[in-house]
Amino acid sequence: MKDDFLYIEISNNIARLIRDKVLHAGDRLPSVRMLCQEHGISMNTAKRVFLELASQSLIESKPQSGYYVSQLPYQRLPIPAISNPSPVSSNSEPDELIRRVYSTRGKKGLTFFSIGVPSKELLPLAKLNKEILHAIRQLPASGTEYEQLQGNEELRRMIAARAISWGGHLRESDLITTAGGMNALSFCMMALGKRGDTIAMESPCYPGSLQLARSLGLKVLELPTHPITGVEIDALKKVVHKINLCLLVPNFNTPLGSCMPEENKKEIVALLAKHHIPLIEDDIYGDLYFGAQRPKCCKTFDQEGNVLLCSSFSKTLAPGYRVGWVAPGKYQEQVLKLKHAHAISSSTITQEAIANFLKNGRYDNHLRKMRLTLQQNYTHYINAITEYFPEDTKISRPQGGLALWVEFNKKVNTAELFEEAMKHKISIAPGRMFTLQDQFKNCMRLSLGLLLSEEVERKLKLLGRLVKSQTIQF
């Protein structure tokens, strides 16, 4: 615990030096070793100091060289305001727009700023292939047989063991595997919501969750959400009597990348439990933190089994494997029954492959690399946007995850920008996709999951030019 305070204290001091311009952009910071000696701290603590500063985009690492004060003029571009959705469900689905954007999926030669999954260069393909081979050799009947209803036992054991990283406690018997994260959310919503019920979500929000709720006839109540600290608790308090269900993505949600502070998580868990409103928690981005420490989950503070924690390996290992999971708390029976009725079992081979990958201790190592890449991408994007985009552009400050949220002035229409950008082989995700209301038309989401290249740089520059030309037209 002492170290916990130390690393925060030291990083706060350095942050102040940067903000007060004592340290300038481009200045080299002391090495990890030097920091140890200076402060009499362990290597681990020193590393956490740098990770913390990097997660705030105050410093950047340069390979084989060390840490430098970020070139990033982070104070120039403001963050967007707290969202302000209507307190009345409007349920106007942006179907046509979503279809248009998704239709670009898989097209050759496009730069996919629109897609919320890591590109293949960020994934451990060779190792995963080995695990697939191992799985078909190891499994009875080569994996052609039905997996047991609750899912691969070894996989559930490995997921349960990882709960320690978010301060939770799970046993393998608490878990049910699913065909990807959406399938987990689907079972939860089906188990707990009925046609006409109201479900509260963040705004802006992942389009898939909005579509899922609508497909089940649920009304969606969008909640004011802060780009840094997530959903506004006071707003939730005001409507808590009107809702039947709540879905939140507390850690690095898409598109904002916000992360709820621990005290907010605690408060929301208590609030919803008090009103007997189940909380579906989507933690699909939780492992992709840029800072020194993985954030906790709402589930961490769940005393009553009222939180259904969902996640998957689609954002960190292999979207196409369709392996997700849910820890449904006291709603386990209902969710299990739905899995039985709607799916019978999950995909045998890919579950086994991921279980082996985790068992071989490869996951943490992979995540470490991936987080570093995403964080570097984030810094790079912010620099590029500051340089190439209009001066009144606002951007979110994700401290993890795969998404960056960009807000332009009201003259810009990102649905039109999408069409313009497509002519230059750029695919973006227009803001209107992330709501069922008439808002966010001047916003867009950029995926951080790309492999940086001159091409990506060139495309960001081009995108900036397209935005600027839209503002001039008016």
Added chain:
Amino acid sequence: MKDDFLYIEISNNIARLIRDKVLHAGDRLPSVRMLCQEHGISMNTAKRVFLELASQSLIESKPQSGYYVSQLPYQRLPIPAISNPSPVSSNSEPDELIRRVYSTRGKKGLTFFSIGVPSKELLPLAKLNKEILHAIRQLPASGTEYEQLQGNEELRRMIAARAISWGGHLRESDLITTAGGMNALSFCMMALGKRGDTIAMESPCYPGSLQLARSLGLKVLELPTHPITGVEIDALKKVVHKINLCLLVPNFNTPLGSCMPEENKKEIVALLAKHHIPLIEDDIYGDLYFGAQRPKCCKTFDQEGNVLLCSSFSKTLAPGYRVGWVAPGKYQEQVLKLKHAHAISSSTITQEAIANFLKNGRYDNHLRKMRLTLQQNYTHYINAITEYFPEDTKISRPQGGLALWVEFNKKVNTAELFEEAMKHKISIAPGRMFTLQDQFKNCMRLSLGLLLSEEVERKLKLLGRLVKSQTIQF
């Protein structure tokens, strides 16, 4: 067409000779070559004659020897009567019983008469493994990427090409792949039924379909069903004004194994179209015909796109791969939207593996072998039941599929029989599982998908003894 009539004419003639005792049990039939010469027909037509007779269990093939008049005293055991479910939905789910039977799944040392999937010895494991290897080598990003929403294009193309075998016409664009057959049924029911609606099904019926309907809040109307010719059309006509949706398994359904005659299929398709009631057709067993020719589907006669044809590779290749499909006709848009909202995409690698297996022309060859095995099993089971079970036992006469339905006199309680049998490491499927009403308690389903062995023979004998001891107790 001439040959079509010829093979039926010749097989009918031989059938008459057997029924009239001109040919005796154990008599050897002429060889294929001799039949050709005798009747001036082609080898293919001659083969179809024998397949047809074998499918009626009138003759059996002995390896390297030829065809013999069946030992089977087929006329001794009667078939069960047409089922007589209550015309009022009762929706009493046999949850506890189903859980009890499913809990035996995967247990070592059991003889699984209870499970409706082929055992691994009947599956082409080595070839499938090769296709998995091929898939991860061939696929972009080794299959870690999301598959396109509608599903693997090559797989859809191969499925469309096979439509010719049931007299249908499909294009790849008509098809959507799913995570197994249940997932296809799930999307169809979700797309077309809302809470409180009534869905008509056969009785007895696959428990998974009953559970699926109940999980969506649908009321199930069970229809009188003939063990040979399937659902009773007159019964359906009587209730057609009261239902919103219909799910049928016209070809070799489980547990009866009935196969609707073509004229019935035609009539039902017209009847339901006239009343604007969508028909979900589950054809998961259609390829497993014992006779010379694959039966047609209801979809074959569907002029208006009112039939949603569902199937999968779970009963013929690999249950654990979770690869199914649906051709939703005019409801395509709704089903696709549900797949997007609830699943995003299907499992990339296993779809590709099955697509390759089909493309390499391996499927028909495999099916041929599998059908022969199932048919031999059927003959074997009927012989064993006739020999070992009480004389008043009734059995269905499946002409394809994986299930045999056995009805005992009313003294026998198959839920109790299940518990007794489990003590002897035998798992059966009690009849009460296949209905939401208070019926079929003296029935059971036996799976034909086992590899025959002395052990299986011994277990059938033992099962017969357990049944007999139940009848004596009273």
